Amino acid sequence: MLSMSGANEPLQRHPEAGVSAESDSDPSATAAAPDPARAAEADGEPGAITAAAPPRTRVPRTIGLAAGAVVAVAAVVTVAVLAGGGHDGDGDGKGGQGGTATPAADGLPHTAVEVSTGSCGRGWTSPHPGTQVFDLHNSGSGASEVYLADPASGRLFGELEGLAPGTTRQMLVDLGSGTYAFKCLQEDTDAITGPKVTVPGSTPRGPSTLPVTEHDLIPPTLAYQQWIGARAGDLARGTAALEADIDGGDLAAAKRDWLSAHLVYERMGAAYGTFGDADGVINGTAARTPGAVRDPSFTGFHRVEYGLWHGESAASLKAPAAGLDSAARALRDGWSQARMDPADMGLRAHEIIENTEQFELTGRTDYGSGTSLATARANLDGTREILSRLRPLLTPRDPAVPQLDAALDRLQHALDAAGKGGTWTPLDRLGQAQRERINADTGDLLEQLAPVAAIFDVRRTA
Known part of the structure; x- marks a missing residue:
């Protein structure tokens, strides 16, 4: 379990013209998606897109929730078990009593611990290894974040955000032998580290992660911004060629150059949030209403x-x-x-593939070219690019990087099998087994990317 702050705004992909998109995440959408719907609109226009499902934002927040919320992310990955609960240990608002581990209705030992600038970590007097719960009570005057860390390495074993004054919430941890200390980060104050506590014995330590700061993310963000700048030049050259084809009346060439330029844009996925309104102008979709494809606000590639x-x-x-x-x-x-937010970097890697699953692999963004799988492949390239910038920070924090790389390769192989010689199989012409393989590999990659987003959630260290 990972507690995430959710301070970052969701990435808006393919905003629909004339429609305020609403979040409507359906995890079964890809697996159950029919072939792309291509029926006439109510006004009789041939081949117009009809709504197969309610409008969605490009990125429902399956990770990165409101402050203090808890979200499950790939429990099989032993990257970081950092959890924040939301109720009292014994219903009195104070948690367990006496500072020693006491059993509770959940069957786990509970320890009451104080959180404030003057008494950070006070109450943990009988340390022991294993899965357990700390009932954290904020006795201070301001809201606080609380970390349970190794004071020597800085690795985090537990995390709780948004602990309001006078309230008690639970932190679930799995501790091995070693030295720990609570760190209390009250709003508008410096971090306070509580007393060091040593868990005896030789029990292996549980999952943990090194915190990532905004300072850590500045170099990869700047490098990625430079890469986007070069791709923006490629994009402009591509759209210029497309315009020249159409001006010259060569629609066959225009189709080829349309795909080439569009795939350049689709590889730039982690920067869409920084593009602002330009994303809608360049790559927006039509509202799912009769005649929407003729609305002047429907512009760009589609x-x-x-x-x-x-x-x-x-x-x-x-x-x-x-x-x-x-x-x-x-x-x-x-x-x-333009200035990209370094705090967005890890989240974007997951969002790009989430967008692919919900939009490209359901045919929602296919306006006749049948190139949804080419777009999905370009999205995968975009995910690899952002991960390449983050890899020096990710590798020492995530022991499952080899599994992530394997998931990337599997999806790439599955998508490449649908594209030969620059020609891509439309979604509705895929065989059932091939479609199921692509859907399964996409879902697996999303699971592997979820911890990446959690690891790169920026945390205070001072």
Whole structure:
């Protein structure tokens, strides 16, 4: 279990024109998704997209919740068991009594521990190994974060956020032999480290993680920003070629250049939140209402895609292509002034694949080209890119990195099997076994990426 602050805003991918998206996460959406729906709209327009499910945001927050919330992330991964509970140990608001481990209704030993600037960690007087609960009572005047750490290495074995004054909440931990100390971080004050406590014996230590600070994340964020700057140049060159094809009336070339440019954009996934409104202009989708594909607010790659694969003339596509190229050039020219939030880096790696599962692998963002799997493959490239920047920080914190790499390779192999010579199999033409393989490999990768997001949740250290 990992307690996460959720301070970061969710990444908005493919915002729908004219619709305020609502969170509607359905974990079974991929496995149960039918072939992409392509039926006529109510007004008789051929081939228009119809709603197969309610609108969704591109990133429902399956990880990264409100302060103090607890979320399960790949319990089989022994990366970090850092938990925060939400109720009193004995119902009196004070937790267990006497500072010694006492049994409770959950069958686990409980120890009452005080949290404040003046008495951080007071009450833990009978240390022992094993799974146990600390009933943390905030006797201070301000809300506090609480960590249980190895004072020598800084590794965290337990974490609780947003402990309000006068309240008691539980921290579930699995402790081995060694030295520990509580760290109390009250709002607007320096961190206070409580007394060191040694758990006797030779029991192996439980899961833990080294905290990641915003300072740690600045170098990889800057490196990634530079990479995005180079891709923004590639994007502008691609949209310029696309516009030239359409201006010249060569729609066959336009289809090829559309896909090439679109995949460049899809590989830039971790930066979409920094693009702001430009993301909607460049890569937005239509509202799921009759006639929405003709709404002037439906622009960008998907508007051009719809026209190219639904028989629109080159003349009718000149304005959408010019608008796309203008937006791409503006993104390129303004990127040097953009600033990515380092705290977003780990979360984005998970979100890119989550978006892929919910949108590309359900056909929601296919407007006729049948290239959803090419987009999924580009998204996977984008995830690998962000992970390559984080790897020096991730490797010493996550012993499951080899399993993560294996999951990336499996999904890449499954997707590559659907694309030969630049031609991609549309979703509705996949065999059942192949589709199930892609869905399963995507779900497995999401499980492997969940701890990455949790590990890179920025934590205070002072």
